[in-house]
Amino acid sequence: MTIKIYNTMNNRKEDFHPRTPGKVDMYVCGPTTYDLIHLGNARPLIVFDTVRRYFEYSGYQVTYVQNFTDIDDKIINRASEEGLNPLALAEKYIKEYYTDAGALGVRPATIHPKVSEHLSEIIAMIRMIIDNGYGYVVDGDVYFTVSRFGGYGKLSGRRLDDMMAGARIDVDERKEHPMDFALWKAAKPGEPSWDSPWGKGRPGWHIECSAMAVKYLGPGFDIHGGGFDLIFPHHENEIAQAEACAGTGPFARYWMHNGFITVNEEKMSKSLGNFFTVREILARYEPEVVRFYMLSTHYRSPLDFDDTKLDMNKKSLARLHNALDNIEALLSGVSFGPSEILMNAETERFNTVMEKAEQTFREAMDDDFNTALAMAGLFDLAREANAFGKAISGYPGKAFPLEVKEALEQAREKMYKLGEVLGLFEHRGTAAEDSGLVDKLMELVIEVRREARSRKDWAAADTIRDRLKDIGIILEDTPQGVRWKQK
RNA sequence: GGCGGCAUGGCCAAGUGGUUAAGGCAGAGGACUGCAAAUCCUUUAUCCCCGGUUCGAAUCCGGGUGCCGCCUCCA
Structure with a gap:
């Protein structure tokens, strides 16, 4: 039985053949940890966790790598608002991530690499890119030479010329081509920075994933996943960097992208005020319900949230x-x-x-x-x-x-x-942590009601059942006896 | 402007050429029950519109309408 995967690279379903028989190496883009994770973050987590579980069910040994972006503009901004050290802030939200993802039944990855712990790999990769002629330095910034990389646009199906025509961003005059993107950013005052051959600075957004994926999985690994919106520019740039560095491809063999989440049919965004963190949803619904719902639609289709x-x-x-x-x-x-x-x-x-x-x-x-x-x-x-x-x-x-x-x-x-x-049914039976007290009380109540029923005192029996229901306990009279459950 | 996606019963949602178009929720009828709950059985679709290809299309092609996403370091 062959597993078929829809590969964004070819826009087709393809038979999955692992690089190494019996093994699956996958990399999934993880969150930037500047805040609690939101519903949009939760979908790829649940989707790819399920992909991983299915591979394991099918007998594969899976190495699952998911990064934390702990160096980023948003983290720096948030940290300065809260008067915290950026890395400490990122660390705090990484802890929160484990709480929320764990609640949703998302298993920890095999490896959770952080950007802040991979500067040397990142710098080495940038060096190689420059040495291979795909990068240039301007005032301590390093840019990727997009026009040099022949395959640029192959994942997203775009052509450089088309993108130029549609560009409506202010173009940095120092760049050779408007679509060139930053590999390394020179440090601004007060920002966290690291030493590099180009002076103090920090990595651009895309380079981290290329560097860490290659470090842990090697070039040509099996599956790279993430949200639809990452196809361009993030994954396109990851490919360009990794393949420019290696001098050959492919960087990853199968590209999987999950669809977007909307709330009340609108894109979830802070400006629309329909932005939900996982924690907010979990205050109102069982995690299992959220997980079940996310999997009730195919992962590539959009999914709308409402009560x-x-x-x-x-x-x-x-x-x-x-x-x-x-x-x-x-x-x-x-x-x-x-x-x-x-x-x-x-x-x-x-x-x-x-x-x-x-x-x-x-x-x-x-x-x-x-x-x-x-x-x-x-x-x-x-x-x-x-x-x-x-x-x-x-x-x-x-x-x-x-x-x-x-x-x-x-x-x-x-x-x-x-x-x-x-990821369902994993918490059944674990809720009874009341040291049996509730069980004993319920036994008592059920016994009292049973006596009422044997007297055909339906009013009393029904009152007990109704009142329990108000409390959140459902009584069921079955041929095998009386059964009760919460909620 | 460039690129891509989606339109299936009251609602959600599978299904990419071929017997009766999955499944769930809701509704209706029946069974069970003291009444319920849970459960079982039965029941509800001219697959957005118009053309075309084909012996045959929800499924392929063209056109139209509507909705959505990416092109802004938002998953």
């Missing part, structure tokens, strides 16, 4: 959790052993359907990580497990053959296994 859609997806996700609850309730509430109940047909059918669901899931993911379609496999699994459970409920109080138990266990395992690829 209606989040609410909708919260319910969808609940369906999956309910199915798991139902399976677990059966496993713990039904007895298994010698039995004269025959469920061979049902069990066989269930086992077949489970296999098919996983196959659906795998085929979908193989096809350019079609998470939306893959989820359908998960829902198929849920529906069939529920239906199977319903068949069991037709024989209350009876023991069931072990094959039935095995089928249920397998369904549970499969749900968790596929869910893990999407």
Whole structure:
């Protein structure tokens, strides 16, 4: 089974062949840490985390590199506003990053390199670029000679001439070509700076990713990812730098770009006032809901955030959790052993359907990580497990053959296994940190209500159930007994 | 101006030439229940418009309309 990836370089889906059999080396552009991460940052994190998880599920060994940009204009500006050292500010938001990304189920990368710790690699690369004739120095700044690099524009499908025609920025007169970009910026007073052959200064934005990707993955690594907006100029420039330095290509073999997030159908931006940090969203929705929602649309499509859609997806996700609850309730509430109940047909059918669901899931993911379609496999699994459970409920109080138990266990395992690829169901069962006190109270309440029901005192029974609901606890009367859950 | 993307049922969203156009949410009907909840079953689409290619198109081509993004170190 070959995984297909839509490669921005060719605008086509291509079969994925790793550089090294069994291994995947990927680099994803990480955040500039001048503030809490926002929804727009969260999408590539979740998308590429899922890509990574699927590769691992498929048996690959993944080296995942995601940088932190901790030297940048925005950091310097923010630091001076807050009277902080720029690197200390960046460090603070790197810590916050781990909190938010972790909440969203984004696993830490294999390596999280920082710009501030790779100055020597960056300077070496710039030197090589200059030596190879692709860079020039002006007053302590170093620029990349765009017109010299024949492949410039190959990723974004632009031609230098077209860009010139459309340029509407003030052009720095010292540059040889308006599209030449900075590799190194001479230090201004009060800014953090490092020594270099061209004097004190700091790296341009694009060079860091070229240098760190090459350092950790080498040239010609497998996958480079990031948001759509990075195609130009960021990734275009990364390619130019790395390939000008190496003297050959490719820098990366497959380029993946995730679509944008909008809020209420508008681009998310601070000026529009529809800017949301991950933390703000997580105050209102479970992280799992946010993650589920982000994966309910194909990663290359735009994704719109509003409460209606989040609410909708919260319910969808609940369906999956309910199915798991139902399976677990059966496993713990039904007895298994010698039995004269025959469920061979049902069990066989269930086992077949489970296999098919996983196959659906795998085929979908193989096809350019079609998470939306893959989820359908998960829902198929849920529906069939529920239906199977319903068949069991037709024989209350009876023991069931072990094959039935095995089928249920397998369904549970499969749900968790596929869910893990999407980063779902990872916190089930971990919420009970109340040292059993709540459990004991609930047992008491349920016992009282049970007595009321046996007296057919429906008013009392319903009052208990309604009041619990107000508190946020749902009571369910099932054939296997009373069940409760939060929220 | 240059480049690119998108338009599928009430809503979200898969589907890139071929049996009945996935899945979820919402709605309707039924089953189960003391009533619920959860669950199961049934049910809801002339695929933006007009041409064209083809035996056959949501899917390919041309044109139109509408929306969006990039070209500004915003993922």
